[in-house]
Amino acid sequence: xxxxxxxxxxxxxxxxxxxxxxxxxxxxxxxxxxxxxxxxxxxxxxxxxxxxxxxxxxxxxxxxxxxxxxxxxxxxxxxxxxxxxxxxxxxxxxxxxxxxxxxxxxxxxxxxxxxxxxxxxxxxxxxxxxxxxxxxxxxxxxxxxxxxxxxxxxxxxxxxxxxxxxxxxxxxxxxxxxxxxxxxxxxxxxxxxxxxxxxxxxxxxxxxxxxxxxxx
Numbered sequence: 001x002x003x004x005x006x007x008x009x010x011x012x013x014x015x016x017x018x019x020x021x022x023x024x025x026x027x028x029x030x031x032x033x034x035x036x037x038x039x040x041x042x043x044x045x046x047x048x049x050x051x052x053x054x055x056x057x058x059x060x061x062x063x064x065x066x067x068x069x070x071x072x073x074x075x076x077x078x079x080x081x082x083x084x085x086x087x088x089x090x091x092x093x094x095x096x097x098x099x100x101x102x103x104x105x106x107x108x109x110x111x112x113x114x115x116x117x118x119x120x121x122x123x124x125x126x127x128x129x130x131x132x133x134x135x136x137x138x139x140x141x142x143x144x145x146x147x148x149x150x151x152x153x154x155x156x157x158x159x160x161x162x163x164x165x166x167x168x169x170x171x172x173x174x175x176x177x178x179x180x181x182x183x184x185x186x187x188x189x190x191x192x193x194x195x196x197x198x199x200x201x202x203x204x205x206x207x208x209x210x211x212x213x214x215x216x
Contacts, residue, residue, distance in 0.1 A: 026100075026122070026215045029067040033211030036060045039078060039090060041184070041203030050199040051138050051154035051186050055080055055088030063211070072098045072130060078205075079142065086142040092158055096132025103127055108168055122171065128164035128178070133157065136184060154199075156186035164209075172213055180205040 038058045043050025057080050065074030078090045102123030109121060137155035144151065164178035181204060188197035 026067070026213075027069055029213055029215035031063070031065050031067070031211050031213045031215075033063045033209050034060070035063060035076070035078065035207040035209050037205070037207035039080065039203065039205045041201055043199045043201035045199045045201070048197065048199045050201045051088075051184070052201065052203055054140060055090060055138055057082060057087075061207075063209070067098065067215075070097050070099055072096050072132065074132070088141060088153075089139045089143055090136065091138065092134060092136040092160075094132040094134035094158070094160065096130050096134075096160070098128055098130035098132075101127040101129070103165075108171060122168070124168050126166050126168070128162075128166060128176075130162045130164065131160070132162070133159040136186075138186075154186040154188060156184060156198075158182055158184045158203075160205075166209070166211065168213075174209075174211050174213060176209045176211070178205075178207050178209060180207075 036059070038056075039052070040056045041050065041052025043053065059078055059080035061076060061078035063074055063076045065072060067073075073095050075093045076091070080087050080089065100123075103125040104123075106124040107121055108124055134157070135155070136158040137152050139147075139151045140153045141151075160180050160182035162178055162180040164176055166174040166176035168174045181202070183200070183202055185198070185200045187199075
């Protein structure tokens with residue numbers, strides 16, 4: 001599985017470097033956004049509870065990231081809720097490759113042309129496939145700042161394949177949605193060397209997004 005993830009990541013990087021950059025694509029994009037949706041997952045390690053057995057369901061969160069052409073570094077936080085209120089959280093730090101694919105002919109205005117008509121800027125609707133991997137950890141309940149090791153119930157590596165969509169109101173504000181299928185290998189928050197508490201498995205994340213973009 002790990003070899004497959006590494007191979008997929010290498011292919012994505014190669015494809016992104018080989019593809020010509022659309023004229024309206026941003027070279028640098030610093031972004032921050034709010035998210036809402038749900039997460040779920042399951043473990044594949046026999047007789048070992050998985051983090052997503054107890055941390056799942058609807059919630060809200062936020063994303064922070066920096067994209068350089070096709071390379072995307074991001075951190076995200078997601079707080080789930082149950083019938084009693086705030087419950088577990090999932091936090092991820094990821095490095096991936098993303099290619100923006102314009103959809104349709106609609107473009108944002110980029111100022112008036114000499115004939116008085118608005119010139120075409122970046123595409124207003126964008127499809128955003130991405131492959132990313134990195135470090136993730138979770139807590140069984142809401143985070144009590146500052147976050148300490150004693151609050152972490154699971155941590156380890158994650159690898160995600162995502163497909164997103166964004167509609168831009170202007171060059172800075174966009175709404176959208178993103179779906180993610182991922183693999184995780186987690187061990188208990190207080191365990192590193194042993195293997196009794198290790199659990200591997202898969203997870204699903206579906207989110208609506210409202211994002212502020214700043215770049216060129």
